[in-house]
Amino acid sequence: MKKFLLSLSFFWSLKRRAGASAPLAYAPWGAGRRxxxxxxxxxxxCSLKRRSAMGITTLALASLLSVPAFAVMPDEKLxxxxxxxxxxxxxxxxxxxxxxxxxxxDSNADLARDLRVLVxxxxxxxxxxxxxxxxxxxxxxxxxxxxxxxxxYTLVLxxxxxxxxxxxxxxxxxxxxxxxxxxxxxxxxxxSDDEEARLQALLDGTAEKRGPGA
Amino acid sequence: xxxxxxxxxxxxxxxxxxxxxxxxxxVGLTQDPSKLPSTMIDKPVPxxxxxxxxxxxxxxxxxxxxxxQLVNVFASWCAPCRVEHPLLVRLAREEGIVIRGLNYxxxxxxxQAFLNMLGNPYTSIGADKDGRVGINFGVYGVPxxxxxxxxxxxxxxxxxxxxxxxxxxxxxxxLRELAK
Numbered sequence: 001m002k003k004f005l006l007s008l009s010f011f012w013s014l015k016r017r018a019g020a021s022a023p024l025a026y027a028p029w030g031a032g033r034r035x036x037x038x039x040x041x042x043x044x045x046c047s048l049k050r051r052s053a054m055g056i057t058t059l060a061l062a063s064l065l066s067v068p069a070f071a072v073m074p075d076e077k078l079x080x081x082x083x084x085x086x087x088x089x090x091x092x093x094x095x096x097x098x099x100x101x102x103x104x105x106d107s108n109a110d111l112a113r114d115l116r117v118l119v120x121x122x123x124x125x126x127x128x129x130x131x132x133x134x135x136x137x138x139x140x141x142x143x144x145x146x147x148x149x150x151x152x153y154t155l156v157l158x159x160x161x162x163x164x165x166x167x168x169x170x171x172x173x174x175x176x177x178x179x180x181x182x183x184x185x186x187x188x189x190x191x192s193d194d195e196e197a198r199l200q201a202l203l204d205g206t207a208e209k210r211g212p213g214a
Numbered sequence: 215x216x217x218x219x220x221x222x223x224x225x226x227x228x229x230x231x232x233x234x235x236x237x238x239x240x241v242g243l244t245q246d247p248s249k250l251p252s253t254m255i256d257k258p259v260p261x262x263x264x265x266x267x268x269x270x271x272x273x274x275x276x277x278x279x280x281x282x283q284l285v286n287v288f289a290s291w292c293a294p295c296r297v298e299h300p301l302l303v304r305l306a307r308e309e310g311i312v313i314r315g316l317n318y319x320x321x322x323x324x325x326q327a328f329l330n331m332l333g334n335p336y337t338s339i340g341a342d343k344d345g346r347v348g349i350n351f352g353v354y355g356v357p358x359x360x361x362x363x364x365x366x367x368x369x370x371x372x373x374x375x376x377x378x379x380x381x382x383x384x385x386x387x388x389l390r391e392l393a394k
Binding site for chain 2: 097098100110111114115118137138139140141142143
Protein backbone atom coordinates (compact mmCIF):
# COMPACT_ATOMS: atom_id res chain seq x y z
CA MET A 1 0.00 0.00 0.00
CA LYS A 2 2.86 2.36 0.85
CA LYS A 3 4.41 1.63 -2.49
CA PHE A 4 1.15 2.35 -4.21
CA LEU A 5 0.76 5.73 -2.47
CA LEU A 6 4.29 6.68 -3.37
CA SER A 7 3.81 5.82 -6.99
CA LEU A 8 0.53 7.70 -7.06
CA SER A 9 2.03 10.85 -5.58
CA PHE A 10 4.98 10.57 -7.92
CA PHE A 11 2.60 10.38 -10.83
CA TRP A 12 0.74 13.40 -9.51
CA SER A 13 3.87 15.47 -9.04
CA LEU A 14 4.94 14.66 -12.58
CA LYS A 15 1.59 15.81 -13.82
CA ARG A 16 1.93 19.01 -11.82
CA ARG A 17 5.30 19.74 -13.24
CA ALA A 18 4.23 19.09 -16.77
CA GLY A 19 0.80 20.73 -16.91
CA ALA A 20 -0.02 22.98 -13.98
CA SER A 21 3.26 24.79 -13.39
CA ALA A 22 2.56 27.74 -15.70
CA PRO A 23 -0.40 29.32 -13.77
CA LEU A 24 1.40 28.68 -10.50
CA ALA A 25 4.60 30.29 -11.68
CA TYR A 26 4.18 33.22 -9.30
CA ALA A 27 4.42 30.86 -6.32
CA PRO A 28 6.90 28.20 -7.32
CA TRP A 29 7.96 27.41 -3.76
CA GLY A 30 4.40 26.80 -2.58
CA ALA A 31 3.90 24.37 -5.41
CA GLY A 32 7.18 22.74 -4.63
CA ARG A 33 6.29 22.31 -0.96
CA ARG A 34 3.01 20.76 -1.84
CA UNK A 35 4.76 18.33 -4.16
CA UNK A 36 7.12 17.45 -1.37
CA UNK A 37 4.18 16.76 0.96
CA UNK A 38 2.68 14.53 -1.67
CA UNK A 39 5.93 12.65 -2.07
CA UNK A 40 6.11 12.22 1.69
CA UNK A 41 3.13 9.91 1.55
CA UNK A 42 0.13 12.22 1.62
CA UNK A 43 -0.22 11.94 -2.12
CA UNK A 44 -3.62 10.36 -2.04
CA UNK A 45 -5.15 13.25 -0.10
CA CYS A 46 -3.52 16.08 -1.94
CA SER A 47 -4.39 14.53 -5.26
CA LEU A 48 -8.04 14.41 -4.20
CA LYS A 49 -8.08 18.20 -4.23
CA ARG A 50 -7.34 18.25 -7.89
CA ARG A 51 -9.79 17.96 -10.69
CA SER A 52 -7.68 15.24 -12.23
CA ALA A 53 -8.13 13.23 -9.04
CA MET A 54 -10.97 11.23 -10.53
CA GLY A 55 -8.88 10.10 -13.44
CA ILE A 56 -5.91 9.20 -11.31
CA THR A 57 -8.02 7.38 -8.74
CA THR A 58 -9.65 5.38 -11.49
CA LEU A 59 -6.27 4.53 -12.92
CA ALA A 60 -4.95 3.55 -9.52
CA LEU A 61 -7.95 1.41 -8.72
CA ALA A 62 -7.69 -0.28 -12.10
CA SER A 63 -4.05 -1.09 -11.51
CA LEU A 64 -4.92 -2.40 -8.04
CA LEU A 65 -7.68 -4.63 -9.27
CA SER A 66 -5.82 -6.01 -12.27
CA VAL A 67 -3.88 -9.25 -11.96
CA PRO A 68 -1.09 -10.49 -14.22
CA ALA A 69 -2.25 -12.66 -17.10
CA PHE A 70 -1.40 -16.32 -16.62
CA ALA A 71 -1.12 -18.91 -19.32
CA VAL A 72 -2.73 -21.53 -17.08
CA MET A 73 -6.46 -21.50 -17.77
CA PRO A 74 -9.00 -22.10 -15.00
CA ASP A 75 -10.35 -25.21 -16.73
CA GLU A 76 -6.90 -26.82 -16.58
CA LYS A 77 -6.54 -26.43 -12.84
CA LEU A 78 -6.86 -29.33 -10.45
CA UNK A 79 -9.35 -29.21 -7.60
CA UNK A 80 -6.73 -30.30 -5.06
CA UNK A 81 -4.60 -27.21 -4.29
CA UNK A 82 -1.60 -29.27 -3.17
CA UNK A 83 -1.57 -31.25 -6.39
CA UNK A 84 -2.13 -28.09 -8.44
CA UNK A 85 0.88 -26.54 -6.70
CA UNK A 86 2.96 -29.58 -7.67
CA UNK A 87 1.71 -29.29 -11.25
CA UNK A 88 2.77 -25.63 -11.36
CA UNK A 89 6.17 -26.54 -9.95
CA UNK A 90 6.69 -29.22 -12.61
CA UNK A 91 5.38 -26.96 -15.38
CA UNK A 92 8.01 -24.35 -14.51
CA UNK A 93 10.73 -26.95 -15.12
CA UNK A 94 9.50 -27.89 -18.59
CA UNK A 95 10.41 -26.00 -21.71
CA UNK A 96 7.77 -25.06 -24.24
CA UNK A 97 9.24 -26.60 -27.40
CA UNK A 98 7.42 -24.17 -29.65
CA UNK A 99 8.73 -20.98 -28.03
CA UNK A 100 11.85 -22.67 -26.58
CA UNK A 101 12.72 -19.99 -24.03
CA UNK A 102 9.51 -20.13 -22.04
CA UNK A 103 8.31 -22.76 -19.65
CA UNK A 104 5.04 -24.47 -20.41
CA UNK A 105 3.69 -22.68 -17.33
CA ASP A 106 4.22 -19.33 -19.06
CA SER A 107 3.44 -20.22 -22.63
CA ASN A 108 0.16 -19.83 -24.44
CA ALA A 109 1.15 -22.25 -27.20
CA ASP A 110 -1.24 -25.13 -27.87
CA LEU A 111 1.42 -27.73 -27.23
CA ALA A 112 2.26 -26.09 -23.89
CA ARG A 113 -1.38 -26.34 -22.88
CA ASP A 114 -1.51 -30.00 -23.94
CA LEU A 115 1.58 -30.71 -21.88
CA ARG A 116 0.18 -28.88 -18.85
CA VAL A 117 -2.94 -31.02 -19.05
CA LEU A 118 -0.77 -34.11 -19.46
CA VAL A 119 1.34 -33.21 -16.40
CA UNK A 120 -1.85 -32.89 -14.31
CA UNK A 121 -3.17 -36.19 -15.64
CA UNK A 122 0.02 -37.99 -14.68
CA UNK A 123 -0.15 -36.48 -11.19
CA UNK A 124 -3.75 -37.56 -10.75
CA UNK A 125 -2.72 -41.04 -11.93
CA UNK A 126 -0.33 -41.13 -8.95
CA UNK A 127 3.04 -40.27 -10.52
CA UNK A 128 5.71 -38.57 -8.44
CA UNK A 129 7.18 -35.27 -9.69
CA UNK A 130 10.25 -37.07 -11.01
CA UNK A 131 8.14 -39.65 -12.79
CA UNK A 132 6.19 -36.93 -14.57
CA UNK A 133 9.42 -35.23 -15.67
CA UNK A 134 10.76 -38.59 -16.86
CA UNK A 135 7.54 -39.22 -18.80
CA UNK A 136 7.95 -35.97 -20.73
CA UNK A 137 11.73 -36.38 -21.14
CA UNK A 138 11.18 -39.85 -22.65
CA UNK A 139 9.24 -38.21 -25.45
CA UNK A 140 10.97 -34.88 -25.94
CA UNK A 141 14.50 -35.47 -24.70
CA UNK A 142 16.58 -33.60 -22.13
CA UNK A 143 16.10 -30.37 -24.06
CA UNK A 144 12.60 -30.14 -22.63
CA UNK A 145 14.10 -29.64 -19.17
CA UNK A 146 14.89 -25.99 -18.49
CA UNK A 147 17.59 -27.05 -16.03
CA UNK A 148 20.04 -29.25 -17.95
CA UNK A 149 20.76 -32.51 -16.11
CA UNK A 150 24.33 -33.46 -15.20
CA UNK A 151 25.29 -36.09 -17.78
CA UNK A 152 28.43 -37.01 -19.66
CA TYR A 153 27.63 -34.71 -22.56
CA THR A 154 26.68 -31.78 -20.31
CA LEU A 155 29.89 -32.09 -18.29
CA VAL A 156 31.57 -29.23 -20.18
CA LEU A 157 28.54 -27.06 -19.48
CA UNK A 158 28.53 -27.75 -15.77
CA UNK A 159 32.24 -28.07 -15.10
CA UNK A 160 33.46 -25.55 -17.68
CA UNK A 161 33.24 -22.40 -15.53
CA UNK A 162 34.94 -24.15 -12.60
CA UNK A 163 37.68 -25.46 -14.91
CA UNK A 164 38.32 -21.94 -16.22
CA UNK A 165 38.37 -20.59 -12.66
CA UNK A 166 40.80 -23.30 -11.61
CA UNK A 167 43.10 -22.63 -14.58
CA UNK A 168 43.05 -18.91 -13.92
CA UNK A 169 43.76 -19.55 -10.22
CA UNK A 170 46.66 -21.87 -11.04
CA UNK A 171 48.06 -19.37 -13.53
CA UNK A 172 47.90 -16.57 -10.97
CA UNK A 173 49.49 -18.76 -8.28
CA UNK A 174 52.36 -19.75 -10.57
CA UNK A 175 52.89 -16.11 -11.61
CA UNK A 176 52.89 -14.84 -8.04
CA UNK A 177 55.24 -17.56 -6.86
CA UNK A 178 57.68 -16.92 -9.67
CA UNK A 179 57.69 -13.19 -8.94
CA UNK A 180 58.35 -13.78 -5.28
CA UNK A 181 61.19 -16.15 -6.16
CA UNK A 182 62.73 -13.48 -8.41
CA UNK A 183 62.50 -10.93 -5.63
CA UNK A 184 64.02 -13.36 -3.14
CA UNK A 185 66.76 -14.36 -5.57
CA UNK A 186 67.82 -10.74 -6.01
CA UNK A 187 67.70 -10.03 -2.27
CA UNK A 188 71.27 -11.08 -1.55
CA UNK A 189 72.83 -9.21 -4.45
CA UNK A 190 74.40 -5.90 -3.36
CA UNK A 191 73.69 -2.75 -5.35
CA SER A 192 76.17 -1.78 -8.03
CA ASP A 193 78.17 1.43 -7.64
CA ASP A 194 75.98 3.20 -10.13
CA GLU A 195 72.77 2.12 -8.34
CA GLU A 196 74.27 3.15 -5.04
CA ALA A 197 75.01 6.61 -6.41
CA ARG A 198 71.46 7.00 -7.76
CA LEU A 199 69.94 5.90 -4.49
CA GLN A 200 72.09 8.38 -2.60
CA ALA A 201 71.07 11.15 -4.98
CA LEU A 202 67.40 10.32 -4.40
CA LEU A 203 67.85 10.34 -0.65
CA ASP A 204 69.68 13.68 -0.77
CA GLY A 205 66.99 15.15 -2.96
CA THR A 206 69.56 16.12 -5.56
CA ALA A 207 68.49 13.54 -8.13
CA GLU A 208 68.77 14.67 -11.73
CA LYS A 209 66.35 13.43 -14.29
CA ARG A 210 68.03 10.36 -15.71
CA GLY A 211 66.78 7.80 -18.12
CA PRO A 212 66.69 4.23 -16.85
CA GLY A 213 69.60 3.17 -19.00
CA ALA A 214 71.76 6.22 -18.46
CA UNK B 215 63.11 -25.76 -26.62
CA UNK B 216 64.58 -22.67 -25.05
CA UNK B 217 62.68 -21.00 -22.26
CA UNK B 218 62.09 -17.89 -24.39
CA UNK B 219 60.19 -19.75 -27.14
CA UNK B 220 58.32 -21.67 -24.47
CA UNK B 221 57.27 -18.41 -22.91
CA UNK B 222 56.11 -17.05 -26.27
CA UNK B 223 54.03 -20.15 -26.93
CA UNK B 224 52.43 -19.75 -23.52
CA UNK B 225 51.48 -16.18 -24.44
CA UNK B 226 49.73 -17.52 -27.53
CA UNK B 227 47.62 -19.90 -25.44
CA UNK B 228 44.75 -17.49 -24.58
CA UNK B 229 44.55 -16.45 -28.22
CA UNK B 230 44.43 -20.09 -29.31
CA UNK B 231 41.67 -20.88 -26.83
CA UNK B 232 39.77 -17.82 -28.06
CA UNK B 233 40.07 -18.96 -31.68
CA UNK B 234 38.85 -22.47 -30.80
CA UNK B 235 35.83 -21.00 -29.00
CA UNK B 236 35.17 -18.69 -31.92
CA UNK B 237 35.16 -21.61 -34.36
CA UNK B 238 32.85 -23.53 -32.03
CA UNK B 239 30.37 -20.68 -31.83
CA UNK B 240 30.59 -20.03 -35.59
CA VAL B 241 29.55 -23.62 -36.27
CA GLY B 242 26.75 -23.29 -33.71
CA LEU B 243 25.41 -20.22 -35.48
CA THR B 244 24.98 -22.11 -38.74
CA GLN B 245 22.60 -24.55 -37.09
CA ASP B 246 18.85 -24.07 -36.98
CA PRO B 247 17.77 -23.88 -33.33
CA SER B 248 14.17 -24.76 -34.21
CA LYS B 249 15.26 -28.24 -35.37
CA LEU B 250 15.46 -30.36 -32.25
CA PRO B 251 16.93 -33.83 -32.04
CA SER B 252 14.42 -36.61 -31.40
CA THR B 253 14.89 -38.97 -28.49
CA MET B 254 12.63 -41.44 -30.26
CA ILE B 255 15.27 -42.38 -32.84
CA ASP B 256 15.83 -46.17 -32.94
CA LYS B 257 12.97 -46.69 -30.53
CA PRO B 258 9.78 -48.53 -31.43
CA VAL B 259 6.82 -46.36 -32.37
CA PRO B 260 4.51 -45.59 -29.42
CA UNK B 261 1.56 -47.90 -28.99
CA UNK B 262 -1.67 -46.40 -30.27
CA UNK B 263 -4.85 -47.24 -32.13
CA UNK B 264 -6.66 -44.39 -33.84
CA UNK B 265 -9.86 -44.31 -35.88
CA UNK B 266 -9.74 -42.97 -39.43
CA UNK B 267 -11.38 -39.80 -40.69
CA UNK B 268 -14.74 -39.88 -42.43
CA UNK B 269 -15.01 -43.67 -42.14
CA UNK B 270 -11.68 -44.24 -43.89
CA UNK B 271 -9.09 -46.77 -42.65
CA UNK B 272 -7.59 -45.85 -39.26
CA UNK B 273 -4.04 -46.20 -38.04
CA UNK B 274 -2.60 -48.34 -35.25
CA UNK B 275 0.99 -48.91 -34.16
CA UNK B 276 0.67 -52.52 -35.39
CA UNK B 277 0.26 -51.16 -38.95
CA UNK B 278 3.76 -49.72 -38.75
CA UNK B 279 5.67 -53.01 -38.71
CA UNK B 280 6.69 -55.30 -41.56
CA UNK B 281 7.30 -52.60 -44.12
CA UNK B 282 9.50 -49.53 -44.44
CA GLN B 283 7.18 -46.54 -44.43
CA LEU B 284 6.71 -42.90 -43.61
CA VAL B 285 4.45 -41.38 -40.98
CA ASN B 286 3.48 -37.84 -41.86
CA VAL B 287 1.97 -35.59 -39.19
CA PHE B 288 -0.37 -33.13 -40.87
CA ALA B 289 -3.36 -30.88 -40.25
CA SER B 290 -5.66 -28.88 -42.47
CA TRP B 291 -4.93 -25.75 -40.40
CA CYS B 292 -1.20 -26.02 -41.00
CA ALA B 293 0.07 -23.88 -43.87
CA PRO B 294 3.44 -25.61 -44.45
CA CYS B 295 1.53 -28.90 -44.81
CA ARG B 296 0.01 -27.49 -47.97
CA VAL B 297 3.50 -26.75 -49.25
CA GLU B 298 4.78 -30.29 -48.82
CA HIS B 299 1.56 -32.05 -49.79
CA PRO B 300 2.10 -32.25 -53.60
CA LEU B 301 5.47 -33.90 -52.93
CA LEU B 302 3.83 -36.52 -50.70
CA VAL B 303 1.21 -37.22 -53.38
CA ARG B 304 3.93 -37.66 -55.98
CA LEU B 305 5.94 -39.98 -53.71
CA ALA B 306 2.95 -42.18 -53.05
CA ARG B 307 1.84 -42.35 -56.68
CA GLU B 308 5.14 -42.45 -58.54
CA GLU B 309 7.55 -44.01 -56.08
CA GLY B 310 5.03 -46.32 -54.45
CA ILE B 311 6.06 -45.32 -50.94
CA VAL B 312 3.68 -46.19 -48.11
CA ILE B 313 2.82 -43.00 -46.27
CA ARG B 314 0.64 -43.08 -43.17
CA GLY B 315 -1.08 -39.92 -42.04
CA LEU B 316 -1.36 -38.69 -38.47
CA ASN B 317 -4.05 -36.03 -38.59
CA TYR B 318 -2.98 -33.84 -35.67
CA UNK B 319 -5.62 -31.92 -33.68
CA UNK B 320 -7.91 -31.43 -36.63
CA UNK B 321 -11.59 -31.63 -37.43
CA UNK B 322 -12.36 -34.71 -39.56
CA UNK B 323 -14.44 -32.75 -42.06
CA UNK B 324 -11.72 -30.09 -42.43
CA UNK B 325 -9.11 -32.81 -42.96
CA GLN B 326 -11.31 -34.51 -45.55
CA ALA B 327 -11.82 -31.23 -47.42
CA PHE B 328 -8.03 -30.70 -47.34
CA LEU B 329 -7.45 -34.14 -48.90
CA ASN B 330 -10.22 -33.69 -51.46
CA MET B 331 -8.60 -30.50 -52.61
CA LEU B 332 -4.91 -31.51 -52.60
CA GLY B 333 -5.09 -35.30 -53.07
CA ASN B 334 -4.72 -38.15 -50.62
CA PRO B 335 -1.26 -39.73 -50.48
CA TYR B 336 -1.99 -41.71 -47.32
CA THR B 337 -2.50 -45.47 -47.18
CA SER B 338 -4.39 -44.89 -43.95
CA ILE B 339 -4.91 -42.02 -41.55
CA GLY B 340 -5.20 -41.87 -37.77
CA ALA B 341 -7.28 -39.02 -36.36
CA ASP B 342 -5.26 -37.73 -33.39
CA LYS B 343 -7.91 -35.33 -32.16
CA ASP B 344 -6.39 -34.45 -28.78
CA GLY B 345 -2.79 -34.66 -29.98
CA ARG B 346 -1.83 -37.37 -27.48
CA VAL B 347 -0.32 -39.72 -30.04
CA GLY B 348 1.58 -36.72 -31.37
CA ILE B 349 3.02 -36.09 -27.90
CA ASN B 350 4.02 -39.76 -27.66
CA PHE B 351 5.89 -39.39 -30.94
CA GLY B 352 7.55 -36.23 -29.60
CA VAL B 353 5.81 -33.99 -32.12
CA TYR B 354 6.34 -30.29 -31.37
CA GLY B 355 5.35 -28.73 -34.67
CA VAL B 356 3.37 -29.73 -37.69
CA PRO B 357 4.33 -30.98 -40.25
CA UNK B 358 6.74 -33.66 -39.13
CA UNK B 359 7.69 -36.78 -41.04
CA UNK B 360 9.05 -39.99 -39.52
CA UNK B 361 10.86 -42.83 -41.28
CA UNK B 362 9.80 -46.19 -39.82
CA UNK B 363 11.80 -49.35 -40.49
CA UNK B 364 10.52 -52.92 -40.96
CA UNK B 365 10.71 -53.63 -37.25
CA UNK B 366 8.47 -50.66 -36.51
CA UNK B 367 11.23 -48.49 -35.10
CA UNK B 368 11.56 -44.75 -35.72
CA UNK B 369 14.75 -44.19 -37.69
CA UNK B 370 14.55 -40.55 -38.70
CA UNK B 371 12.51 -37.45 -38.03
CA UNK B 372 12.12 -34.51 -40.35
CA UNK B 373 10.72 -31.30 -38.84
CA UNK B 374 8.95 -28.83 -41.11
CA UNK B 375 7.75 -29.22 -44.68
CA UNK B 376 9.55 -31.82 -46.77
CA UNK B 377 11.33 -30.23 -49.68
CA UNK B 378 12.35 -32.10 -52.86
CA UNK B 379 15.97 -31.80 -51.80
CA UNK B 380 15.32 -33.39 -48.37
CA UNK B 381 13.60 -36.18 -50.23
CA UNK B 382 16.40 -36.78 -52.72
CA UNK B 383 19.28 -36.35 -50.29
CA UNK B 384 17.99 -37.98 -47.12
CA UNK B 385 14.63 -39.71 -47.15
CA UNK B 386 14.77 -41.71 -50.39
CA UNK B 387 18.32 -43.05 -49.85
CA UNK B 388 17.33 -43.99 -46.32
CA LEU B 389 14.18 -45.79 -47.46
CA ARG B 390 16.21 -47.71 -50.02
CA GLU B 391 18.80 -48.65 -47.46
CA LEU B 392 16.20 -49.80 -44.94
CA ALA B 393 14.28 -51.81 -47.54
CA LYS B 394 17.30 -54.04 -48.27
